Amino acid sequence: MIDKLLLGLFSGIAFGFVIQRSGATDPDRMTRSHLMIDANIPQFMLATVALSAVGLFGLQTAGIGHTVILPISLVATGLAAAIFGIGWGLCGYCPGTTWAAVGEGRLDAVFALVGGMAGAAVFAHLHERLIPLLYDPTNMGRLTVPDLIGNHFLALVIVLFIICIIIYLIGRIWKNDSTTD
């Protein structure tokens, strides 16, 4: 048990350090990404997904690791994404970066964290009412791209290819004037 807690602590420290160094805990940088004048953060996030997917494929080939696929609910996942996007665009923090930004000493992140606690508490209170209403009716199950294509390796290659194209396009379309600071 204590091993699990220490692994979590170590993983968190490494994760928090890297996202601080990448600039993801800087809400100004995050806002510039959303305004399409700094390409670094979206390229970083997408490249992280692509490289992690390759790494996870390696783990699965070696028979290691543990996966949990979350279901997709067209209405609930979509509505949640819309609300999430509005909050993210407003404050420039997402749940993980909030903790690292608090550690970094950003006072506005402390308020984002307290607001987050309130948001989580309100949802937890309404869970029994909202999940049957919004989540369950359009829950399509734990679908993955390999389920659609029928071949895990081919699905991985297709997803990686699409991510690479998007990273390239972000590099072309975003103005990226802050690489100098």
Place this chain on the structure above:
Amino acid sequence: MDQHQLKNNRYWNWLPAAFALAGVIVFIFATFGPPASSSGFVSTLKGALSNVVPDYVQSKVHYRIIPGPGSWLFTFILGMAIGGFIGGRTLKRSITDVPSLWRRRFGDSQITRYTATFLGGFLILFASRLAGGCTLGLFISGSTQLALSGLYFGVLIFGFAMLTARLIYGKEEK
């Protein structure tokens, strides 16, 4: 402030940063499972509320499905704060409580900024709990596992955040 920024250390470029973070994420998949951070908020709340209103916590599904503070999820977010602290202490770069783009649009009132981040924090956590995960637990973890839920959530959060930023800040030229 401006001459201070000239002396700022630079952040890591996206590609080396992505290799570093992917290394951490693959380590987490190998030793725990899909990483998540919004559940850590629920763990913290569960721990705090269990002392005050234990019966209420027992009666709510959302607190039953997420483990309390004695869990990987909780030590992970605690570690994130420590990692952010170490990162901040070892990088010579000034931080501000009111970011510069925000200041240019809304002035340097801390109250306005803190109210906005409180509201933003409320929205992102409410939404994450509805979807079952956040940027990390649903978009990054899900997409790494090639899950449709993660890819769908990822496309929409970027779209709505870009739209919201456009509406709030207007068209930024610099």
